[in-house]
Amino acid sequence: MAVYRGFDQATLDREYSPSSRVADMGVYLREYASASLAARRALAFREYRYGPLDCERLDFFPAGRARAPLVVFVHGGYWQELDKSDSSFPATGFLSAGAAFAAIGYGLAPAFSLPEIVDQVRRALRWLLAHAGELGVDRIHLVGHCAGAQLVLAALLADEALAAVSGVTALSGVYDLEPVRLSYVNGPLGLDRRTAAELSPIRQLCRPLPPLLVAVGGIETAEFARQHEEFVLAARRWAPVRDLVLPDRNHFDIPFDLADPASPLGAAQSRALGLQ
Numbered sequence: 665m666a667v668y669r670g671f672d673q674a675t676l677d678r679e680y681s682p683s684s685r686v687a688d689m690g691v692y693l694r695e696y697a698s699a700s701l702a703a704r705r706a707l708a709f710r711e712y713r714y715g716p717l718d719c720e721r722l723d724f725f726p727a728g729r730a731r732a733p734l735v736v737f738v739h740g741g742y743w744q745e746l747d748k749s750d751s752s753f754p755a756t757g758f759l760s761a762g763a764a765f766a767a768i769g770y771g772l773a774p775a776f777s778l779p780e781i782v783d784q785v786r787r788a789l790r791w792l793l794a795h796a797g798e799l800g801v802d803r804i805h806l807v808g809h810c811a812g813a814q815l816v817l818a819a820l821l822a823d824e825a826l827a828a829v830s831g832v833t834a835l836s837g838v839y840d841l842e843p844v845r846l847s848y849v850n851g852p853l854g855l856d857r858r859t860a861a862e863l864s865p866i867r868q869l870c871r872p873l874p875p876l877l878v879a880v881g882g883i884e885t886a887e888f889a890r891q892h893e894e895f896v897l898a899a900r901r902w903a904p905v906r907d908l909v910l911p912d913r914n915h916f917d918i919p920f921d922l923a924d925p926a927s928p929l930g931a932a933q934s935r936a937l938g939l940q
């Protein structure tokens with residue numbers, strides 16, 4: 665029986681399993697953790713609390729110079745897995761390029777609801793904007809991967825004060841939550857139709873946004889490719905959009921290119937930061 669766009673339940677569930685396009689997702693997740701640990705061992709960083717809860721913390725890696733751009737990374741994992749400790753791997757490349765870096769932690773479902781998680785990310789971003797001077801940064805660029813792209817954009821659309829960010833990079837994002845709600849992913853999330861619509865960036869576009877860099881891997885499911893295409897099309901009304909499809913990248917290795925200016929994504933990112 666068709667559940668969504670002619671997909672039966674098993675097909676929809678596979679479309680929203682990026683792991684169905686790679687041999688072993690664990691390889692990438694272990695690399696997030698080990699490269700992040702290596703970055704924290706090699707670089708000076710500080711953990712800050714942006715709210716009262718234990719999970720409301722972020723890691724900040726200062727640039728070695730004043731008035732640097734700050735790249736803020738919000739991890740994916742379908743709002744249910746991963747942590748800021750899996751998110752510091754881009755720090756190494758960004759710090760060598762002269763940028764500062766921050767990785768945001770947030771609570772996970774089912775302990776936290778999606779509206780609560782969006783609000784955590786919103787407050788983390790407000791905290792960074794409010795402390796930019798002390799942190800030695802003069803502009804803030806947001807990056808979200810998969811669920812992290814939804815979180816960054818939903819936070820931005822929910823709070824006009826965040827319009828002060830200089831740019832946003834969305835990697836393999838989920839921009840419409842309705843098919844997610846109808847898939848296995850919704851088990852721990854418990855989204856209803858209305859909340860799914862309210863937190864879907866593609867349905868909430870309503871005012872000009874900072875420049876967007878929107879990227880997807882060529883090795884992704886058809887639904888991730890469609891989410892990307894439809895968001896690019898819709899967002900063009902509200903922001904300058906750079907659309908990048910990376911033919912030999914999959915859902916999980918796409919973030920590794922971010923801070924590598926020799927890659928097409930890294931080159932676009934570096935241009936967006938004004939670093940080249």
Ligand SMILES: N[C@@H](CC(=O)c1ccccc1NC=O)C(=O)O
Pocket residue numbers: 680681682683684689693740741742743745746809810811812
């Ligand atoms: N259950 C998903 C896992 C997943 O989507 C994911 C895992 C780690 C980092 C990012 C992910 N994607 C979206 O947030 C899968 O089977 O592919």
